[in-house]
Amino acid sequence: MKTAELAKVKEAGIAGGGGAGFPAWKKLERQAEWLIINGAECEPFLQSDQYLMRRQAEELVQGMLAAAQIIGALKKTIAIKRTYVQEEAALKEAIARSGADIAIKLLEPVYPAGDEQVTVHGVTGRIVPPGGLPLDVGCVVISVSTAVAIAQAQKGQPSIARIVTVGGYVKQPQILQAPIGTAVSQLIAAAGGATCATPRVIMGGPMMGRLLETEATAPEAAARQAAAPQVITKTDSGILVLPPNHPLVQSREQSVEHMRKRARSACVQCRVCTDLCPRFVLGHAIEPHKVMRAVAYSDFRRELVAGALLCSECGLCEVFSCPMGLSPRRINIWMKGLLREAKASPCKELKRREAGDVIGVSARRLAIRAGLGRCISARSESCGEVVPRQVVIPLKQHTGAPCVPSVTVGETVQEGQCIGTVPPDALGVPVHASIGGLVTAVNHCITIEREGSS
Ligand code: SF4
Ligand code: SF4
Structure with missing residues (x-):
């Protein structure tokens, strides 16, 4: 264990x-x-990691080597889709220059090839136990952007910016770099603005991304936005702009009660959602068709519904599998909440299925099924830079406890300065000023105005 590198x-x-x-x-x-x-990077339309692999392959390899040293890894593999030809070439070149022993594993171009557990299986043939972690089978999986950030950390550079794909119904879909805390609206404007009336925004990809509220859709949205401002955080890699009547928006807006009623009247128990479920194919005891039947008829016996705890929320059942347009994914998410409140644990049984090793659906078919067939790809060799006058940096952008502010209103901060620290003995990460300037507000976020802006 390399403690100095880990500390960085x-x-x-x-x-x-x-x-x-x-x-x-x-x-x-x-x-x-x-x-x-x-x-x-298996979500249709996201391009941020592919951009990093093409343009910052060297940093990616350096970050990977630092991480491998920290954990004492004997084997190092970069898993990409076999269709990422340019990315593979850039990575091979960077690996050759480093002289390191790093393998590239080419995965099938399907969704969800990038699901952590599916990736572990694709690379190693090992199956993460139900409810477990890759570490349970000797693996640590990190994302491309994390590897690049680790390389930058070794040079003393904190995590203060994100590469974000902006696409969907915008004039010029593109890849942009923005400081953490930049308003989402500013990135959409940088992509030429929305091409539809009353646009809605999904943060992330079409399959797993979350729909942002607007004041028009939720009366309490203004208050909610103040609590969780609509800004780029450390975990954001995509902004998808869609019209309000788009199926991806409408499915996210259905209430659980409405979904339960639809499950009762429309679920034909064909079990396609189960047979195509990546976690089921891996051998986990998850059978979404059973959860649908149980929830539709309020039959909450543990053996019928506990499988929901193993759902990765990949959305394949919702966007692709179900012929009736139902959402086992959202029913599972709802059920998971109830099961966690009841402190239920998932079934640990693992059954090898017959289906073979290819798990998932072609990204192209998925994009068409998701209603994104007409959206132009953001794929680009250059990355625009967004330079905001103000950033609003949330003190909690990560799993764990929120940071404690270490600056006060009226203070001037430098770009990269630590402005929020992790409480003692808590899980978390510190936050840093993503631009230099004047601190104008400190609450659950820290607002910084760039010097010279008015
Ligand atoms: S695919 Fe749809 S209709 Fe078929 S069992 Fe699953 S939820 Fe029911
Ligand atoms: S979202 Fe659907 S397909 Fe994905 S893991 Fe959950 S049940 Fe399976």
């Missing part, structure tokens, strides 16, 4: 760039045999 990761405030925001230092705290960089 901790100080840099890196929260896993793959979505959940798990502190990177915590993942690297234990020894593991295998380090895997997850470069599959």
Whole structure:
């Protein structure tokens, strides 16, 4: 274990760039045999990791080597889709220059190839136990952006910016770099603005991203926005702009009660949702068709519904599998909440299925099914830079406890200065000023106005 390198990761405030925001230092705290960089970026339309692999392959490799040293990994693999030809070439070149022993694993171009557990299986053939972690089978998986951030951390640079794909119904879909805390609206404006009336925004990809509220859709949205401002955080890699009547928006707006009623009247128990479920195919005891039947008829016997705890929320059942347009994913999320309140634990049984090793659906078919067939890809060789006059930096952008502010209103801060620290003995990561300027507000966020802006 290399403690100095680990300390640099901790100080840099890196929260896993793959979505959940798990502190990177915590993942690297234990020894593991295998380090895997997850470069599959399987959500349709997201391009941020592919851009990083093409343009910052050298930093990615350096970050991977630092991480591998920290955990004492014997094997190092970068997993990408076999269709990422340019990315593979850039990575091979960077690996050759480093002289390191790093393998590239080409995965099938399907969704969800980048699901952490599917990636572990694709690379190693090992199956993460139900309810377990990759570490249980000797693996640590980190995202492309986390590896790049680890390389920057070794040079003393904190995590203060994100590469974000802006796409969907915007004039010029593109890849942008923005300081943490930049308003989402500013990135959309930088992409030429929305091309539809009353646009809605999904943060992340179409499959797993979260829909932002607006004042028009939720009366209490203004208050909610004040509590959780609509800004870029350490875990954001995509902004998808859609019209309000788009199926991806409408499915996210249905109430649980409405979904339960629809499940009762429309679920034909065809079990396609189960047969295509990536976690079911891996052998986990998850059968969404049973959860649908149980929830529809309020039959909450543990053996019928506990499988919901194993749902990765990948959305394949919702966007692709169900012929009736139902949402086993959202029913599972709802059920998971109830089961966690009841402190239920998932079934640990593992059954090898017959279906073979290819899990998932072609990204192209998925994009068409998701209603994104007409959206132009953001793929680009250049990355625009957004230079905001103001940033609003949340003190909690990660799994764990919120940071404690270490600056006060009226203070001038430098770019990269630590402005929020982790409470003693808590899980978390510090936050840093993403621009230099004057601190104008400190509450659950820290607002900084760039010097010279008015
Ligand atoms: S795919 Fe749809 S209709 Fe078929 S069992 Fe699942 S939820 Fe029911
Ligand atoms: S969202 Fe659906 S397909 Fe994905 S893991 Fe959950 S039940 Fe399976």
